[in-house]
Amino acid sequence: MTKEKFIKRFFLFFALLSIFFLAGIVFVLFKEGISLFTRVNIIDFLFGKLWYPTHTPAEFGILPLILGSLLVTAGALVVAVPLGIGSAIYVSEIAKPGIRDVIKPLLEILAGVPSVVYGFFGMVVFAPFIQNLFNLPTGLTAFTASVILGIMALPTIASIAEDAISSVPVSFKEASFSLGATKWETIVRVIVPSAMSGISTAIILGMGRAIGETMTVLMVAGGSAIIPHTFFQPVRAMTATIAAEMGETVVGSMHYQSLFAIAIVLFMLTLTFNIIADFISQKFKKKMTGGL
Amino acid sequence: MVKRDKVVTKYLNLWFGDNHVLKDVDIGIEENKVTAVIGPSGCGKSTFLRCLNRMNDLIDTTRITGKVLFDGKDVYNNRMDVVDLRRRVGMVFQKPNPFPKSVFENVAYGLRIQGIRNRIPEKVEKALRSAVLWDEVKDRLNISALSLSGGQQQRLCIARALACEPEVILMDEPCSALDPTATAKIEELLFTLKERYTICIVTHNMQQAARVSDYAAFLLLGELVEFNDTNKIFTNPKDKRTEDYITGRFG
Amino acid sequence: MVKRDKVVTKYLNLWFGDNHVLKDVDIGIEENKVTAVIGPSGCGKSTFLRCLNRMNDLIDTTRITGKVLFDGKDVYNNRMDVVDLRRRVGMVFQKPNPFPKSVFENVAYGLRIQGIRNRIPEKVEKALRSAVLWDEVKDRLNISALSLSGGQQQRLCIARALACEPEVILMDEPCSALDPTATAKIEELLFTLKERYTICIVTHNMQQAARVSDYAAFLLLGELVEFNDTNKIFTNPKDKRTEDYITGRFG
Amino acid sequence: MRHFDEEMELLRKRLLSMAGRVEESIRRAIKSLKERDKSVANKVIEEDIEIDREEVGIEEKCIELIARYQPEAVDLRTIIGVIKINNDLERIGDLSVNIACASVRLLDKPKLKPIIGLFQMTKVVTGMLRDSIRSFIDRDAELARAVCVRDDEADAMRNHLIRELLTYMMEDPKTISRCMDLALIARNLERIGDLSTNISEDVIYINKAVIIRHHGAP
Amino acid sequence: MRHFDEEMELLRKRLLSMAGRVEESIRRAIKSLKERDKSVANKVIEEDIEIDREEVGIEEKCIELIARYQPEAVDLRTIIGVIKINNDLERIGDLSVNIACASVRLLDKPKLKPIIGLFQMTKVVTGMLRDSIRSFIDRDAELARAVCVRDDEADAMRNHLIRELLTYMMEDPKTISRCMDLALIARNLERIGDLSTNISEDVIYINKAVIIRHHGAP
Amino acid sequence: MKKRKLKQIIGFSLLRISVSIAIFALFSILYFIAIRGAGVINLEFFTSMPREGMTEGGILPAILGTFYLAIGAILFALPLSVFAAIYLSEYARQGRLIRVIRLGVNNLAGVPSVVFGLFGLTVFVKFFGFGVSIISGVLTLGILILPTIIRASEEALLAVPRSFREASLALGATKWQTIRRAVLPSATPGILTGAILGVGRAAGETAPILFTAATFFITRLPSSIFDEVQALPYHIYALMTEGTHPDLQVPIAYGTALILISLVLLINLVAITIRYRIRKEKRW
Ligand SMILES: Nc1ncnc2c1ncn2[C@@H]1O[C@H](COP(=O)(O)OP(=O)(O)OP(=O)(O)O)[C@@H](O)[C@H]1O
Ligand SMILES: Nc1ncnc2c1ncn2[C@@H]1O[C@H](COP(=O)(O)OP(=O)(O)OP(=O)(O)O)[C@@H](O)[C@H]1O
Ligand SMILES: [Mg+2]
Numbered sequence A: 001m002t003k004e005k006f007i008k009r010f011f012l013f014f015a016l017l018s019i020f021f022l023a024g025i026v027f028v029l030f031k032e033g034i035s036l037f038t039r040v041n042i043i044d045f046l047f048g049k050l051w052y053p054t055h056t057p058a059e060f061g062i063l064p065l066i067l068g069s070l071l072v073t074a075g076a077l078v079v080a081v082p083l084g085i086g087s088a089i090y091v092s093e094i095a096k097p098g099i100r101d102v103i104k105p106l107l108e109i110l111a112g113v114p115s116v117v118y119g120f121f122g123m124v125v126f127a128p129f130i131q132n133l134f135n136l137p138t139g140l141t142a143f144t145a146s147v148i149l150g151i152m153a154l155p156t157i158a159s160i161a162e163d164a165i166s167s168v169p170v171s172f173k174e175a176s177f178s179l180g181a182t183k184w185e186t187i188v189r190v191i192v193p194s195a196m197s198g199i200s201t202a203i204i205l206g207m208g209r210a211i212g213e214t215m216t217v218l219m220v221a222g223g224s225a226i227i228p229h230t231f232f233q234p235v236r237a238m239t240a241t242i243a244a245e246m247g248e249t250v251v252g253s254m255h256y257q258s259l260f261a262i263a264i265v266l267f268m269l270t271l272t273f274n275i276i277a278d279f280i281s282q283k284f285k286k287k288m289t290g291g292l
Numbered sequence B, C: 001m002v003k004r005d006k007v008v009t010k011y012l013n014l015w016f017g018d019n020h021v022l023k024d025v026d027i028g029i030e031e032n033k034v035t036a037v038i039g040p041s042g043c044g045k046s047t048f049l050r051c052l053n054r055m056n057d058l059i060d061t062t063r064i065t066g067k068v069l070f071d072g073k074d075v076y077n078n079r080m081d082v083v084d085l086r087r088r089v090g091m092v093f094q095k096p097n098p099f100p101k102s103v104f105e106n107v108a109y110g111l112r113i114q115g116i117r118n119r120i121p122e123k124v125e126k127a128l129r130s131a132v133l134w135d136e137v138k139d140r141l142n143i144s145a146l147s148l149s150g151g152q153q154q155r156l157c158i159a160r161a162l163a164c165e166p167e168v169i170l171m172d173e174p175c176s177a178l179d180p181t182a183t184a185k186i187e188e189l190l191f192t193l194k195e196r197y198t199i200c201i202v203t204h205n206m207q208q209a210a211r212v213s214d215y216a217a218f219l220l221l222g223e224l225v226e227f228n229d230t231n232k233i234f235t236n237p238k239d240k241r242t243e244d245y246i247t248g249r250f251g
Numbered sequence D, E: 001m002r003h004f005d006e007e008m009e010l011l012r013k014r015l016l017s018m019a020g021r022v023e024e025s026i027r028r029a030i031k032s033l034k035e036r037d038k039s040v041a042n043k044v045i046e047e048d049i050e051i052d053r054e055e056v057g058i059e060e061k062c063i064e065l066i067a068r069y070q071p072e073a074v075d076l077r078t079i080i081g082v083i084k085i086n087n088d089l090e091r092i093g094d095l096s097v098n099i100a101c102a103s104v105r106l107l108d109k110p111k112l113k114p115i116i117g118l119f120q121m122t123k124v125v126t127g128m129l130r131d132s133i134r135s136f137i138d139r140d141a142e143l144a145r146a147v148c149v150r151d152d153e154a155d156a157m158r159n160h161l162i163r164e165l166l167t168y169m170m171e172d173p174k175t176i177s178r179c180m181d182l183a184l185i186a187r188n189l190e191r192i193g194d195l196s197t198n199i200s201e202d203v204i205y206i207n208k209a210v211i212i213r214h215h216g217a218p
Numbered sequence F: 001m002k003k004r005k006l007k008q009i010i011g012f013s014l015l016r017i018s019v020s021i022a023i024f025a026l027f028s029i030l031y032f033i034a035i036r037g038a039g040v041i042n043l044e045f046f047t048s049m050p051r052e053g054m055t056e057g058g059i060l061p062a063i064l065g066t067f068y069l070a071i072g073a074i075l076f077a078l079p080l081s082v083f084a085a086i087y088l089s090e091y092a093r094q095g096r097l098i099r100v101i102r103l104g105v106n107n108l109a110g111v112p113s114v115v116f117g118l119f120g121l122t123v124f125v126k127f128f129g130f131g132v133s134i135i136s137g138v139l140t141l142g143i144l145i146l147p148t149i150i151r152a153s154e155e156a157l158l159a160v161p162r163s164f165r166e167a168s169l170a171l172g173a174t175k176w177q178t179i180r181r182a183v184l185p186s187a188t189p190g191i192l193t194g195a196i197l198g199v200g201r202a203a204g205e206t207a208p209i210l211f212t213a214a215t216f217f218i219t220r221l222p223s224s225i226f227d228e229v230q231a232l233p234y235h236i237y238a239l240m241t242e243g244t245h246p247d248l249q250v251p252i253a254y255g256t257a258l259i260l261i262s263l264v265l266l267i268n269l270v271a272i273t274i275r276y277r278i279r280k281e282k283r284w
């Protein structure tokens, strides 16, 4: 009896570790970042339009960084959502078994390509291509980053959406066909609505992936910390800022603290996305298993 | 009254790949009667049923010879419009499978895909009444169909099929996921439905076939062993194999 | 022969949270007989069965009052060794659930966890023979249990329970996932098993209860409505509610 | 109403009409004797074939109901009861044919002094038959019990009659053959009473699930 | 063997032993008359209660089997057949009690000239009974058909006997009451033949699922 | 009727186009990297140290570094994850605690990788004083992949039908015997798949090791877990953004990228194959 109890405690300890790490992250971010706000107004920090952390006097306005992140993320979603969901539907509903067995692993491979490789590809192939195509001063723009990020987020969205779509019971499909619906009507009216919450989860998680993405934006987005006006200008995202500048800061300096403060903002954003996604997928599970 | 067969199969043969699943099945399904198909597991009951509205088309390896005549027209003819056929031959499945939509939308589904716009609520009500479900759901047509009980869900599926005004209703073990009380309700429903529809039901449950059907067909390894009045089948089957199956001496 | 009750429940009450699922259930399960528990869905049949070997302990919100006596000893006494109790009271579930191991290892499982090392093949053979499965699997004890048919899997589960040499076997709708042929095999098996074991079976299928049991208990909303000879229950039930249920007039 | 209950209701009705036919058959057989009308007796004999046919029909229906609906408890008892009642009714039909045959034979010969006892007895046994059937239709076990008690009355009447007939025969051997036929009629009437008692016992079985025939105290 | 098949086998055996008892009962009733041994007749009357009890037992078993196993097709026909055969056997038992009673009455009076026809008839009807039961046990519809044909023989014998008795009575009115009893015995024997025919008809139904009674061509 | 068919044709075409674009993107990435990277790859590229300020030589230290980091991370994360997953699926009762734990796991999975980098920097590099080292990188990456493996393991455990557990308990097994003998064996392939995917992920991550483990240029191999290392992903990044001879560095970057991508894809391919096989075989 006591042995069983001991075993249970043992496992509980490990289960608590992830909370412990999460708490640790929060603690570290706040410990290092919060003291910035003793010297910089939080409003100025969030909505300040200038980011000159190393100038004297330094400016710690991260609005350009936030907007940069959001712009790139939004662009990425525009690319990834239709393609991702379209692919998911295609793979699970239309593709013949042979073709599906090829395409599905390919999409999963796409998800496995490291982000730095995307960044690299963006830098050496895609950016020059865009530069030439639109005749821009530089190929490293928000647009470039969006496309690359979109392709990166695509498999995330596609695979979660595909799971959701293929977990729609076959019986729904059969029911629809037996009522005289065409395949397309079945997809549009039954399958997609049934999988909607799963698809929403996919989109939000894709969004989380895009906004938290570091290397690609760091390498491809260009990196100028100014408020973007068009898609075709370089931007700098929050993640990229942290990655690029952390190496050059003095520990404990205001610059150092401000990078942690950015991390706090970033963390909060992704936390929100995750909680929303979690909530929706919880509901989705209930819906699919509800009733019988 | 002259016996009139709504659906007739002639020398129906079906293969899944190399698996010869139906062998020269000749059956006439009479109008306004309940015809039951019984037989041991895997004998091809479901497959037979799904031939009648071409649901087997969805399986790639299917190969069919022989004829299925619906009102005298060959179902497997190239000119047959499958989508329309399926509308006229409704189907109810083993496990109740309402869409995760409201009760109302479930029944309206078939109407909407046909592009019907007018008098939908009326038609939905009529279908629900025919399925003896109206009284139980009339005050909550907007709740999710999944929150109904199993038996109610199955009647909803029947209502959904009825809304399309089919002529024939195919049922593939419609009660096997239900408890006896819900099963009894569905069985009672069959007696009223057959006044207006032609029904073909596949069932594992011999007793159910005995209770609800007018004609019974016994399939064995894809072969039609006996097809006769349900009375005859259950009191005096002609074939030894039917007798053995009916009396539980089989296998 | 004097009637000897192997398991007795006295004023057994069970709650899941606020849900009062069993109400003052008094039953005596006689040795070397088959006792069947029937009743409509959700009446607490499975719950009752799972009380007898304390499987309900696994559900957090369970609260139990009253007594379950196994050979006269209170099962819910703190000094009762649950693990030993469960070994002595075997259980067979609704869906056949062999482990994804070989046929042999499935049957040997219970022996191995008890730390038994010697004469395992012998004991496995004996259990398989008792479950009337030996002849079908003796040449392929090493194949995966999952490659057996449903009925064989269920008999394997029975053999697995028998290998532990239980005194009582509880069966929770052991045939509901099986086709009629496999069901008939299991039912036949019960007649031989009861010579050596005491059996309590829960079943949805009234007819099955009628066929296999010596005593039948009718549960309704957690209440024991009637408990009597199976003959009596099926030809002349004392309680109106039993009569209604038996004759299908219920609900 | 459940489909099965409808079927059961139809079965009851069918049995009731069968009973009506049988009763009519007894009434006519005795009437032919009373009114010395051979044609009525012949009609009874002819129409028995319909009763026979109906008996087979009802029995087939019962077996069909068992085969198709697997009735349990009271439903099963009812169907088994109907099979037996039906059987008894057919036998009553045969008995009234016997009576009619005897009547035909008697009508060929001169009239014997009218046997009042015979007509009284007819009243008693048709009353028993009617009550036993009513007890079935009304599911009235009490009424059924009452019928069983009345059987003794019928037996007593028969004994009385037979003794009376014996005296006739002794007195006038010419009447022997006619008296034998009259005794036959009395015996047949008494049998009808017995069979009505059987029917009542079946009704009690259907309703109470106890078999009280053969000395079982009602 | 399936458990249900075992139960059916037991049921058959039980019916067979019931038939044995009934046959013994007929044999004894006639023997008491032949050997003028009242005690044998009394035994028949006493032991009838056991036959009655067994009849109830068999019928209950049949109903139990239907209730518990929901038999179909041949199994159902067999059980229904057993119910009817059982019923007929019990009635045959009653008839032999009637014979025994008549025998007791006869034995109180001086011996009448031995009626050979009666014993011949006994042979015929017990033979019919035995064959009908054998046809049931052996599932032999042909043998059952043969029994049905023999019924005419029994009927003819009865008619012959009755006519003979009529002559006696006419000749000597003192014998009337005894002759009436002898006629009763003849009628009862003939009834036994009828019931054996019924049994054979049930056997044919069980095996061929056709109801041939009432003029149905065998 | 015609209209309904037409809609279907148009709809299907759109879906086909989206898949084609996705596949095209993948192939163009693979194509460019393979074509341009293949040129620089030879045996020496694998086995020799970088020279001349990264403008020549091979990438042996980066390959080894990635190997150390990924393997270290999985060795650290796997036991923790499996234990945690066992608690979650086997012991936890539905309630607040488990909801909190699960929320923690899900959110940890969503934390941007660069934030892990900051965490590792503060805790392992600074607070524990491991400095920029293999151990700091391993721990950071380990925590990063922790939630992925927990979820994969939990999923694998939950996929083991409840009936196996009941069967085992009903045979008189203790809870621990049940887990060890009836549950874990069935879940192992699933857990392994999760672990392999974790290795792939760890091998490809850059941001978390930026400040914790990676260095751009060293000329010797690490001698202990407290040494800094090169790693393939970081190497690519560094080649593209640092150094003084972009024209010489880009080809090396191509080669490195090709090797990294081949490595990661190979790992994933293994995992995916295992997963497909499980799905096909799973019959309970
Ligand atoms: N999609 C399929 N592909 C290949 N073979 C199939 C397919 N569906 C069924 N079969 C095979 O066809 C045969 C008949 O199957 P079917 O489902 O019609 O049997 P059934 O009589 O309905 O059985 P059950 O009572 O178990 O539902 C079986 O041998 C089965 O293995
Ligand atoms: N784990 C549980 N937690 C809470 N309530 C439960 C649980 N299991 C069962 N119940 C409730 O207890 C009641 C009895 O359930 P039980 O499973 O014993 O019914 P049953 O008679 O076996 O029904 P069925 O025939 O459908 O299996 C039901 O109302 C059910 O909702
Ligand atoms: Mg099927």
Ligand SMILES: [Mg+2]
Pocket: C045, C046, C047
């Ligand atoms: Mg249950």
Ligand SMILES: O=P([O-])([O-])[O-]
Pocket: A115, A116, A212, A213, A214, A215, A216, F112, F113, F114, F205, F206, F207, F208
């Ligand atoms: O995946 P990232 O390391 O680029 O965030």
